[in-house]
Amino acid sequence: MRKWLLLLVLCWGSVAQAQLEIEIVQGNASQLPIAVVPFAWRAAGPPPETGVADVVAADLYRSGLFAPMAERDMVDLPQDAEAIRFGTWRLLKVDYILIGWVNDSPNGGYDIVYQLFDVHTQERLLSQITSVGPGDLRFGAHRVADAVYEKLTGVPGAFATRIAYVSATGEGASLRYELVVADADGYGPITVVGSPEPLLSPNWSPDGSRLAYVSFEEGNSAIWIQEVATGARERISAGVGINGAPSFSPDGRFLALTLSRSGNPEVYVRELASGQTRQLTNHWAIDTEPTWSPDGKTIYFTSDRSGRPQIYAVDAAGGSARRITREGDNNARASISPDGRKVAVANGRGNEYRIAIWDLETQRLRVLTPGKLDESPSFAPNGSMILYATREGTRGVLSAVSADGNVRQRIILSEGDVREPAWSPVIR
Amino acid sequence: MKIALRLLLALTLALAVSACRKDTTPEVTEPEPAPVEQPEPVETVAAPDPRDYSDARNFDNPESLLSKRVIYFDFDKSEVKAEYRSILAAHAAYMASSSTAAVTLESHADERGTREYNLGLGERRGNAVKGLLSAGGARGGQMDVVSYGEERPVCRVSNEDCWWKNRRVEVVYTAR
CATH class of the missing domain: 2.120.10.30 (TolB, C-terminal domain)
Incomplete structure (x- = not known):
């Protein structure tokens, strides 16, 4: 009985997890180095398995125009603008840094609050809130990626599609x-x-x-x-x-x-x-x-x-x-x-x-x-x-x-x- | 005990994986042969004349042209080649002899070219076959052309060994 239950679960898994894998076959020579710092989880309830920053970084990576820094290479994980040590990020050869957090939204979903900075000029390029419904956190992350993509390339993003x-x-x-x-x-x-x-x-x-x-x-x-x-x-x-x-x-x-x-x-x-x-x-x-x-x-x-x-x-x-x-x-x-x-x-x-x-x-x-x-x-x-x-x-x-x-x-x-x-x- | 448990788990996994795996044997290209009628041992039935195209027994008689029901085409072409004309003449004769006979001309293309274009190309082939059947005496109402384009290949490798088998019109009798 247990065996057949396992069998059922495995077969179901092979269908449900039939997801698309993405791999860059051929990249662009000049990718913009960006640090997408893990977003702080300030909402009630457990954080999602895949964080908002992970989704944003993956989107930017697969566009071929960005080289997002791996989280393990980040020396610190600032959540607020005051905590960004620009000199350190400059030494790490990062041109842009994206930070943010996720709040509960007053109307039931989430607010993704984020800011994009130019590491060299310390200028704040973006400061926005993206509000999404309770099941739409991933979609919200794609919209953040769209905004970053548009700000840095001049072309609207197409990730939230x-x-x-x-x-x-x-x-x-x-x-x-x-x-x-x-x-x-x-x-x-x-x-x-x-x-x-x-x-x-x-x-x-x-x-x-x-x-x-x-x-x-x-x-x-x-x-x-x-x-x-x-x-x-x-x-x-x-x-x-x-x-x-x-x-x-x-x-x-x-x-x-x-x-x-x-x-x-x-x-x-x-x-x-x-x-x-x-x-x-x-x-x-x-x-x-x-x-x-x-x-x-x-x-x-x-x-x-x-x-x-x-x-x-x-x-x-x-x-x-x-x-x-x-x-x-x-x-x-x-x-x-x-x-x-x-x-x-x-x-x-x-x-x-x-x-x-x-x-x-x-x-x-x-x-x-x-x-x-x-x-x-x-x-x-x-x-x-x-x-x-x-x-x-x-x-x-x-x-x-x-x-x-x-x-x-x-x-x-x-x-x-x-x-x-x-x-x-x-x-x- | 531990080893036994592991073995059981491995066996379960193997079973599960094999149960999930799809059958990968290549598709059969020929239509499944109908069960051969066993002649009664006492009474011998005369074999049908393979050239009697009004005799429905010839559909299963490999000696007869009526047993051949797939027409193949050149790439991006819809002309019926000379070698297939006698086959179509035989089917036209059968359809002329049987008022109830009806066929669907299932028409196909190989994978080269775009899918919607290949729907059109398949239909062209089906219409070419329909034209020859009409010329041989079949009536328009006995024939339907359905083009599947490249959607129903019988062979899935990307080379000419496969492609020629896919560029085809199958004469499928829906009634005899």
Whole structure:
């Protein structure tokens, strides 16, 4: 009896602890040295297993732009500004120091109180309070990391965000697909939908509350939209042929999608409130993978009308399509940078696929990753990183690469074949 | 006693781990053969003529083209190669002879290329097969094309030995 109880616990553990591991594959040469001093725990009740400072330091580290000091190398652990001995930190070659504490918040959660200093000038760069609900301390820590990142790099952080991805586990008849949502650091994965049939193409609504995706649970492809928090969902499209590639418009009112009801895949735009659907492309080629420009005026999509897949653009209001990518054997699955200036693609050459960026202004293609089967690029909401799917042996893992190609990190799920990552918008 | 306890714990762990581990045997590429009908010892049943494509027994007769139900394709191509045309002609003849026969053309691509593009490519292959079946006498209402793109591979290694097996249309009879 005891044996089986243990067995049950072990098996449960292998599922529940299927978390993402993060490892920097390739770092930036000039990382900012920062000391993130453990935050004092001044709240009632026991402190969390992983402290706020640990979460902040891990976020800054995986951005590739910071070199947080290990706690064991810190000579003292100041909690208040008066206790910082700047001369000592200077000797330790630290440029910035972050200190803080956690209080009970009057409305039930926690207040994270923190200050950031420049060690050389002793100037206080940040002094803020982040208030979070009782279960949201980790999320609060990500917001602290966002603030520090923005202060020191000039770019808003994207740590307090989430990622969605599809995981496939098992073989043959026991194969199971799951659509998973986790924090951007891979923590706290939650399966939002599971199926023995394929799931693919998750896409976030602009407010981060809903996911559109493709499910084969009814035999053929169908598009569903699901509330992440409640699990409530609605089938949007399940016509004859392909129902695929859903993409929310930036204002959340429309869904671009691919339907093959006319006989071959074409891009359509559906108004979500009325269900009214209009055809945007009309060509015998495969037209698919629509995605919107941030201003909502242009829809980029993949088409093989020139022979191999390339990225095209069409006005969201309708009109003729124009070719966008003009370098490389084939380019597909566009993700547009938040400033609208860059198009991340899966760039194919021979049997190898890499993540590349087509710069709309310079009209140049820049390959960012080594391959060999890299696909599904998804820009972070601050444009700093691109999340993508790659292969290690016979299984899929997620990676992220900085938009300049200098920093790469690998995100591994401990079990299963992971693919189709989608980075959420900033969640407020 | 201590050793016994440790052994028990080790055994338990081993059991638990093996119970958690997923079966890693490669997927079977061929459809499972239907149980072979044992002929009655006294009465001998004549073997079906393998070229009689209206005889449903030929689905399980390896001599007959009706037993072949997977069509393979070149990379990023949807033309049905000459070697498969006789197979499709046999199935078209069967479907023409049986008003109840219905097939789902499950269409697939290899892992190269993006997933949604591969849904489109798979559908193109399925439509090419559907066109040849129609030309051979099958009626449109007997055929459904479902493209799975690259989502249901039968082989998972990233090389051509595997890829060719995945670029396929499976003719799946939902009714005979």
